[in-house]
Amino acid sequence: MLRFIVRRLLVTIPTILVVISITWVLIKLAPGNFYSGEKPLPAAVEKIIREKYGLDKPWYQQYGKTMWSIVRHLDFGTSLRYQGQSVNTIIKRSLPVSAAVGLLAYLLALIVGITVGSIAALKQNSKWDYGSMALAMLGISVPNFVLGPILVLIFSLELYWLPPSRWGGFPSLNLVLPVLTLSAIYMAYIARLTRAGMLEVLRSDYIRTARAKGLSERDVVIRHALRGGLMPVISYTGPALAFLLTGTVVVERIFALPGLGNYFIQASLNRDEPLIIGIVAFIAITLLLMNLLVDIAYAYLDPRVRYQ
Amino acid sequence: MATEKNLKHDELIHIGPEMAVAEADVMPVETGRFVHGTSLWRDAWRRLLKNKLAVVGLVVVVIVTISSIVGPTLIKRIFGFTPDYIPSHDPRLTQSFPPFTGPDGEFSWAHPMGTDNAGRDQLARVLQGGQISLFVGILSTFVSLLIGVSYGAIAGYVGGRVDNVMMRIVDVLYSLPYVIVVIVLLSMFRSQTPRGQLILLFIAIGSVSWLTMARIVRGQVLSLKNQEFVLAARATGVSNTRIIFRHLVPNTLGPLIVYATLTIPQIMLTEAFLSFLGFGVQAPLASWGSLASDGIQNIAIFPWQLIFPGVTMALTLFSLNFLGDGLRDALDPQMRRV
Amino acid sequence: MTSNGNLLEVKNLSTYFETDDGIVKAVDDISFQLKRGETLGIVGESGSGKSVTNLSIIRLVPNPPGKIVSGQVFFNGSDLLLLSNEAVRKIRGRRIAMIFQDPMTSLNPFMKISRQLMEMTELHLGHNRAQARAHAIRMLETVGIPDAEARADSYPHEFSGGMRQRVMIAMALSCEPELLIADEPTTALDVTIQAQILELIKKLKGKTGTSVILITHDLGVVAGMTDHVIVMYAGKIFERAPTTELFSRPGNPYTKGLLRSVPDPTAEQGKLYQIPGLPPDVANLKPGCPFAERCDYTQDICRCEFPPFVQLNADHYSLCHFAREVYSESGGTLV
Numbered sequence: 001m002l003r004f005i006v007r008r009l010l011v012t013i014p015t016i017l018v019v020i021s022i023t024w025v026l027i028k029l030a031p032g033n034f035y036s037g038e039k040p041l042p043a044a045v046e047k048i049i050r051e052k053y054g055l056d057k058p059w060y061q062q063y064g065k066t067m068w069s070i071v072r073h074l075d076f077g078t079s080l081r082y083q084g085q086s087v088n089t090i091i092k093r094s095l096p097v098s099a100a101v102g103l104l105a106y107l108l109a110l111i112v113g114i115t116v117g118s119i120a121a122l123k124q125n126s127k128w129d130y131g132s133m134a135l136a137m138l139g140i141s142v143p144n145f146v147l148g149p150i151l152v153l154i155f156s157l158e159l160y161w162l163p164p165s166r167w168g169g170f171p172s173l174n175l176v177l178p179v180l181t182l183s184a185i186y187m188a189y190i191a192r193l194t195r196a197g198m199l200e201v202l203r204s205d206y207i208r209t210a211r212a213k214g215l216s217e218r219d220v221v222i223r224h225a226l227r228g229g230l231m232p233v234i235s236y237t238g239p240a241l242a243f244l245l246t247g248t249v250v251v252e253r254i255f256a257l258p259g260l261g262n263y264f265i266q267a268s269l270n271r272d273e274p275l276i277i278g279i280v281a282f283i284a285i286t287l288l289l290m291n292l293l294v295d296i297a298y299a300y301l302d303p304r305v306r307y308q
Numbered sequence: 309m310a311t312e313k314n315l316k317h318d319e320l321i322h323i324g325p326e327m328a329v330a331e332a333d334v335m336p337v338e339t340g341r342f343v344h345g346t347s348l349w350r351d352a353w354r355r356l357l358k359n360k361l362a363v364v365g366l367v368v369v370v371i372v373t374i375s376s377i378v379g380p381t382l383i384k385r386i387f388g389f390t391p392d393y394i395p396s397h398d399p400r401l402t403q404s405f406p407p408f409t410g411p412d413g414e415f416s417w418a419h420p421m422g423t424d425n426a427g428r429d430q431l432a433r434v435l436q437g438g439q440i441s442l443f444v445g446i447l448s449t450f451v452s453l454l455i456g457v458s459y460g461a462i463a464g465y466v467g468g469r470v471d472n473v474m475m476r477i478v479d480v481l482y483s484l485p486y487v488i489v490v491i492v493l494l495s496m497f498r499s500q501t502p503r504g505q506l507i508l509l510f511i512a513i514g515s516v517s518w519l520t521m522a523r524i525v526r527g528q529v530l531s532l533k534n535q536e537f538v539l540a541a542r543a544t545g546v547s548n549t550r551i552i553f554r555h556l557v558p559n560t561l562g563p564l565i566v567y568a569t570l571t572i573p574q575i576m577l578t579e580a581f582l583s584f585l586g587f588g589v590q591a592p593l594a595s596w597g598s599l600a601s602d603g604i605q606n607i608a609i610f611p612w613q614l615i616f617p618g619v620t621m622a623l624t625l626f627s628l629n630f631l632g633d634g635l636r637d638a639l640d641p642q643m644r645r646v
Numbered sequence: 647m648t649s650n651g652n653l654l655e656v657k658n659l660s661t662y663f664e665t666d667d668g669i670v671k672a673v674d675d676i677s678f679q680l681k682r683g684e685t686l687g688i689v690g691e692s693g694s695g696k697s698v699t700n701l702s703i704i705r706l707v708p709n710p711p712g713k714i715v716s717g718q719v720f721f722n723g724s725d726l727l728l729l730s731n732e733a734v735r736k737i738r739g740r741r742i743a744m745i746f747q748d749p750m751t752s753l754n755p756f757m758k759i760s761r762q763l764m765e766m767t768e769l770h771l772g773h774n775r776a777q778a779r780a781h782a783i784r785m786l787e788t789v790g791i792p793d794a795e796a797r798a799d800s801y802p803h804e805f806s807g808g809m810r811q812r813v814m815i816a817m818a819l820s821c822e823p824e825l826l827i828a829d830e831p832t833t834a835l836d837v838t839i840q841a842q843i844l845e846l847i848k849k850l851k852g853k854t855g856t857s858v859i860l861i862t863h864d865l866g867v868v869a870g871m872t873d874h875v876i877v878m879y880a881g882k883i884f885e886r887a888p889t890t891e892l893f894s895r896p897g898n899p900y901t902k903g904l905l906r907s908v909p910d911p912t913a914e915q916g917k918l919y920q921i922p923g924l925p926p927d928v929a930n931l932k933p934g935c936p937f938a939e940r941c942d943y944t945q946d947i948c949r950c951e952f953p954p955f956v957q958l959n960a961d962h963y964s965l966c967h968f969a970r971e972v973y974s975e976s977g978g979t980l981v
Contacts (some may be wrong), residue, residue: 137626
């Protein structure tokens, strides 16, 4: 197991470097640059700017310099647009915002989704089952950028219960709508996954054995069925986190939250090379680590799984 | 011996793709019930029709598709609006009207979904959005199907080193935070023309969605590869390409269709949120995502600008999902539902 | 203690399943008894209804789509079908235990063996952790698991098929039940292991005096293990007799066919006998005898009228229009 973890971590590093390199290449290939505005700059000014930021050097030198400072000091440089602020600082500042919304959203999705899905499985074909699955279907079908504003419309602008947007620190009521918006689709997905997983497990032979042993239905479900039934949810966590990321981007835009996603979009629009690379690298690392955690959790929970 | 081989050669190919299916037609199943000779597809179709929700979904999807295709032309004929028509001749009309309302607040058939801030007819724009979203969704899925199936089938069939390398590549690509890269791609290479932007969108979305398709097909091919009908085909001298594309691939159609039904809504959502963020479809073209983005600006005063595109999109995705569920159930009732 | 010394008495039990193709009469009006300390064998092909019979006894028939529509199951004098769910649960595992065909899927892969065993006694015998564990290890030793103390904390997948079935037996007998129902316990195992498991069941039965119902499609298994045999086909009992009587003087064409199908290693090389045809579609049974189409003795009456349950002997019954003839042919003396 340990060897497996170490091997995965080792593979992560080159993958990140590949990701960074690809991003770097894309940025360099793109037309336009971070300093151009509406009117073209006078040639002399442009030359000075290019010299200052080392953009006049040959590409392999630029690439080398960038990669070296990343690998050596984990230094992603200074933002080109946000004067004087190092990329690392910006990431440190915006990360808690995204993390708070993202993690809360997923936690909510897990709690509600697993509960609803389990009950739907236990009461298969009842009104509860049909109703909750229909609702889940709705959750999957309504895009978050539609749901969000509608929630704002109802709860902020009509009912005045909640603030419409902006970051209010943690914890605050400002969190409610973004978290709800982000979590909706995952709640729905997890509910369906849980239901499917539970139904399958409840049909299996070892549940029949458990019942033949005289266990109460409650014990059968909680002690025997739940473990196996939740497996699909666990494996879903990996891809879910990837999607969560993109969802965060949209939600941060809608609710004007100063999170990683928002900064990323801005950086892309601004051609802010160091910031783009920094955020991309950070996201890639997080994703890979999270996937590793999920794999470890899976191995821990299913004794049949053995990694070499 | 050689001549016999040649004769059988043709026969085999002819019943090739159906061979795995024909087994069920020809041999009675051991439970003592005799299988009536239906093909896999007819059986699946029957089951699909029994599922009322799926049928409703199918109907809605068909309606939406047809309206998107003919709608804008119809509207142009009847009312004279195109999706980007701005009535700049009359300042009274260049503002946002609620549904079914005219410039003086009277009831009017002209704009069932109202207008946006520049006076453009919302219905026409929503329908155009439908055109684009469905177009991107279906075409991208189709393209990724082509790439994914070929890639996966070849990898699975050839096996060995080639398979290893091919799948390693897929793994690495898979672990990239692709949406991030897609956003970078799209923001870097903004095209001048809306058509150009659409093509970029295709490339960006399609270049990532083929991965899972490839994986699925490879898995299927791997398990089918050693079944008897392949050995039989090989024994009679069928060429490898033929085996891959005429025999193996059709047998993977089941899970493929299932995956495709999952992918189309996913791609539509991806396109929508990319357009929402401003990286996708550009003005004057309208996609549901960009309409929503515009609509949010004025949500407090003109909520219909968001609600109509939003609800239409939700409805379409809803129906696609039900249809997808129904197809999954019909093609393989044992399969795990997600 | 019981009525007529019968531990179990099944009367007119019918269990039907509602399927897309119609109502499947998996078990149709069957009756049999089991005396205390006896072993009863239930033999039949797949789909004959033998497993469903046993699931019906302990009310584990999946519902939907299955339902016990009529009948009585007297266990120690009380009708199990009338008891509340609570009451039946108390009997399951404690007084009637069941082991299933495939030990690989019948054990919870996510739980340690020890846990699965301890669950039984904690629930039914009120053991605490320590007692349950000690008891579990004792049971594992009894069924022949080597190094029981150490292996108790393993997971099912770490055992071989034969070992797993032993674990199932250990689990089933933990609370010393009065009746053990073994549903094809050896079908999924290697032949050599089969013999071991059957020996084990025999030995344990001798020790504890448990009555056993043994379900199988293998006549060889039945021959060595049982006192009485029931032959089932298409949800009905076709023949019922003491084991030796059934094998030497069968009174039913189906049974005869089954006996003939067992390959004789000493016979000359010839064609292997197989009962012609396939089992009927239990959802669409034609009138008359379900075996009519495949039977060597078929006459017109067989196709129109349902055969009577004929008593051939003190303890020997057969469902056939020509039971007496078949019995005489086999060398039996009618009563």
